[in-house]
Amino acid sequence: MPRVEHGWVSVFFHVIAASALMFLLLPIAMMFPLSLEPGTMLRFPPQGVSLHWYSDYLKDGAWIASTILSFQVALGAALLATVAGTFAAVGLAQASPFVRNAALLILMSPLFLPTVVAAVAIYGVYAALRLVGTPLGLVAAHAVLTIPFVLLNVQSALAGAPRALDEAAMSLGAGPVAAFWQIKVPLIRRGIAAGAIFSFLISFDEVVIAKFLSGTQAVTLPKRMLDGIFYEMTPMLAAISVLLVLMNAALALLALALVRGARKDT
Amino acid sequence: MTSPNPPPVASAVGPVLAVRNLVKRFGKVAAVDDVSFSVAGGTFLTLLGPSGSGKTTVLRLLGGFETPDAGSIALGGADIGRLPPYKRDIGVVFQRYALFPHMNVAENVGFSLRQRGVATGERARRITEALEMVGLEGLGGRAPSQLSGGQQQRVALARALVFKPRILVMDEPLAALDKHLRERLQDEIRALQRRLGITTVYVTHDQAEAFVMSDIVAVMNAGKIEQIAAPRALYEAPRTEFVARFVGDSNIFRGPVNESRMRLADGVLIAFAGNGAPPTALMVRPEKIRIGKAGHQNAGDNLLQGWLIDMRFLGDACLYRVRAGAQEIVVRDLNRTDSAHFAAGDEVILTWPAADTVPLS
C-alpha cells in the first residue's frame, strides 16, 4: 500500500479496511453463537447455550463417514498434487522458455477455468471410465485442481536452490537422483510443505466438483453440508462450520509461516 | 600453507589434460571457438581474458555442465567429453562458492566422500585433514552463512580437493574478495597447489593474478586462445596486438615494414629484431624505454625525439607521456636516486634496443 501522508486520508483507509474485514469475518464469526443453539432452528441470538450439536455430529455415522472420506480424498489429492507439482516445477525450471511457458499454461489452467466447466468435463470423462462416485475419482480431479498451488509455492522456493548447487553436487559425485534428494528437496522443503497444505485445504473444502462426482457412494463433507442446507438446515451445520473454520485457519497459518520461513532462508 | 616445496616435476607420460578443437555455440554466438590446449601433470594453467571471452564456458565444458558442439577433452588419456559431471572426477570451485546452505562446513566438505561411500570414521578424518589444509581447523560445525567470504572460499577449496580429484578447476574464485585478502589467497592457493601437485585450470580476468599464480597462461579473446605461454614469455613476446594490450602496458607502432625497420607516418624508422613474416605492428613496453635530456646522447638502436606532455608520479616510478612526431609514447622510469626528473614541456630523447621491439601479427 502506498504511504499515506495526510492523517485524515490514513484514517479513511483504516476505516475502509476495517469495514471490509468486518464484512468478511462477521458472518463467519456468527457461526459460533449459532452453533450453540439447543433447538433445531438456526436463529440469532441463540435460545440457550449447548454443545449438543457438536456431539450429535461426532455420533452421526453418515456425517463421520463423509468427514473421514474428505480427509482421505484431501490427503490423497495433496499427495498426488505435491508429487506431480514438485517434479513439474523442478523439471520446468530447467526447460527451455518455450516448453516452460506452454507447460505452465496447461498446468495453471485450473486457476483460470471456471470450476463448474472443469466439473462438467471431468464428469463426462469419469462417466465413461466408471469413476463417478469413487474416492479415487475425487482424488484425481482434486489433484489436478490443486497442482497450480504446489507449482507456485515450489517455484518461488526454487529461488533458494540455484542451479549452481546442483552442479556443485554433481561435480562432487552426486548423480541426478542423489542431487535431487540431498540438495534440491531439502532446500525447497518449506515450499513443498506449503503447497501440500494448500492442496489439502482446497481439496477438503472443494464442493463443485464433489457435487458432480460424489454420486451416492462418495459424499464428501462439504457436499453433505451443501445438501444439508437444502434438506435439513440445523445448527449442526453451524457446529461443523466452526470446526472447519478452525482447521482451515490453523493450516493456513502454518502454510503462511512456511512461506515466510522459506523467504527468510533465501 | 606456505612451505617452500619445489614444484613437482611434470609427468613424463604426456599431458594430464588435453583439449582438442573444442567448440561451443549458444545460438549464433561461438562462446568457445576451436580451442586446443594441454596441461602437463602438476601444472597450474590460467585462462586469462576479458569478460565474455569464453573462459567460463571452457571450464563448464571441462566440468561437464555443458556438452561441446565439437572437439574432445581427454583426461589422463581417456575421452571424458561426453561423461556426466559426476563421473569426471574433477574438483570444481565456483565463482560464487556454491556451498550447500543446509549443510554445515564439515557436511559440505564431506559430501563427495558420502557419495563415494567412504565410511564415517575415515570420512571424519579426511574432513578434518582437508579443513586443516585450508586453515579452517575447528570450524566444521559452522553454517556457511556464518563464515566470511574468504572462509567460504576456503571451504569451497577444501570441498573440491578432499576427494583427491584428478584435476582442479576454478572460475574466478577470488573475484568477490577485497584486494588484500585476494592477494593472500592467491599465495595460499598457489602454495597448496604445488604441495599437492594437482593439475589446475584457473580462470581470471586479472592479469596480475594470472601472472603470480600460473605456470602457463592462455590468453583468450572472443572464444579463441590468442596465445599460450609462461607469464614471462607472454609479457616479453606477445604475438598479437590483443595480447600485447591485454597483458601489461604497451606502446604500439604502425607503418610499412622494410627488412627489420618500420617507417612511421612522420618518417622515423623503428628497428626491431624479427625474422618471421612482416609484422602488422610493433610493440615496446613502457619500462624498456630510456628517457633522457635532449642533446644528451643515449645508447640504443631506436631513438625518438619529443617533448613531455605530462608526468604521473607513482611512487616507485614515474609515468611519462611523450609526444614524438605523430606518436604518443608512454615511458615508465623507475624511481632511482640517479633518475633524472622532467616536467611537462621538456624536450626529451627516448631510446631502446631493437631487441625490445616486439613484432606483432
Ligand SMILES: Nc1ncnc2c1ncn2[C@@H]1O[C@H](COP(=O)(O)OP(=O)(O)O)[C@@H](O)[C@H]1O
Ligand atoms: N548459457 C548461455 N547462453 C547463451 N549465451 C551464453 C551462455 N553462456 C555464455 N554465453 C555467451 O558466451 C560468451 C562467453 O561467455 P563466458 O564463457 O561466460 O565468458 P567469460 O567467462 O570469459 O566472461 C559470452 O558472449 C556469453 O554471453
Ligand SMILES: [Mg+2]
Ligand atoms: Mg566468466
